[in-house]
Amino acid sequence: MAVILDGKELSKKIRGKLKEEVKELKEKAGRPPALAVVLVGNDPASEIYVRNKIKACGEVGIRSIERRLPANTLQEELNQVVRELNEDDTVDGIIVQLPLPEHLSCREVINYISPEKDVDGFHPVNAGKCLLGLYDEGLMPCTPAGVMKFFEEYGIELQGKNAVMVGHSNIVGKPLANMLLNANATVSVCHVYTDDLAHYTRNADILCVATGVPHLIKADMVKEGAVVIDIGISRVNGKIVGDVDFERVKEKASAITPVPGGVGPMTITMLLYNTVKAFKMRMGY
Numbered sequence: 001m002a003v004i005l006d007g008k009e010l011s012k013k014i015r016g017k018l019k020e021e022v023k024e025l026k027e028k029a030g031r032p033p034a035l036a037v038v039l040v041g042n043d044p045a046s047e048i049y050v051r052n053k054i055k056a057c058g059e060v061g062i063r064s065i066e067r068r069l070p071a072n073t074l075q076e077e078l079n080q081v082v083r084e085l086n087e088d089d090t091v092d093g094i095i096v097q098l099p100l101p102e103h104l105s106c107r108e109v110i111n112y113i114s115p116e117k118d119v120d121g122f123h124p125v126n127a128g129k130c131l132l133g134l135y136d137e138g139l140m141p142c143t144p145a146g147v148m149k150f151f152e153e154y155g156i157e158l159q160g161k162n163a164v165m166v167g168h169s170n171i172v173g174k175p176l177a178n179m180l181l182n183a184n185a186t187v188s189v190c191h192v193y194t195d196d197l198a199h200y201t202r203n204a205d206i207l208c209v210a211t212g213v214p215h216l217i218k219a220d221m222v223k224e225g226a227v228v229i230d231i232g233i234s235r236v237n238g239k240i241v242g243d244v245d246f247e248r249v250k251e252k253a254s255a256i257t258p259v260p261g262g263v264g265p266m267t268i269t270m271l272l273y274n275t276v277k278a279f280k281m282r283m284g285y
């Protein structure tokens, strides 16, 4: 039976420390760190995530600014909101909640966010720093950074291990594969076009999955004793499920993240962490 990697518990611990740090920073700087969240349209899941981000900010003492724009917002209008937030000296972090309505380009608007305020770590400057392993010099994407915190916290060794990343998105799969590589794991990246996925997953000591395909990973695709990180979130018949068949895979894995309660809460925790980091970098602390 696997150790359950508990994202709620780990988040509680990290958020507790952040709360104390925010209090000290506020006394020192005369204001708390501030995060601006831009939400375009009314995607129901995005509404929940933004609400949770704002609530989490409040709990650790980070000031949050919510900018809601209608679904028919033009690209130039969205870019302009970001430019204004870049120029606002009291704003330390800016995120644009994804996905955007189809007519808008996330790549274009992300390029407008100042790299030093890009607390999602999606700007090419931060993506480059992630690639080079210059984590201290930039802002790293929240979900992959949250996964790396699990490895750190639970003492999971990566060096020399076979790590398989299933999913090659710009916001999770590519940066996480890269972080695993920087930690000296031997990394394979699989995706929707991979022929014989099980051939790769069965060989994985560390298996990370971010596809959004519910229960894609069955027990017979997992190596005995593997560490399994489930980054997928889908709603099936009103229930939240991950990319891994948790109930069966947990009997085979040595450690596994649940969905919900695993990687998801850590994504928000690392956003708080990045906002505090951006504040300190901007203030020269």
Ligand SMILES: Nc1nc2c(c(=O)[nH]1)N[C@@H](CN(C=O)c1ccc(C(=O)N[C@@H](CCC(=O)O)C(=O)O)cc1)CN2
Binding pocket: 048, 049, 095, 096, 097, 098, 099, 120, 142, 143, 233, 240, 259, 260, 261, 262, 263, 264, 265, 266, 267, 268
């Ligand atoms: N600008 C961004 N957009 C998106 C990101 C991101 O990091 N930045 N990631 C995802 C959504 N996301 C954060 O925005 C996110 C997803 C899930 C969770 C989470 O805590 N999930 C819970 C389940 C809650 C539920 O779905 O009701 C869990 O897994 O326990 C937090 C954040 C895409 N967009």
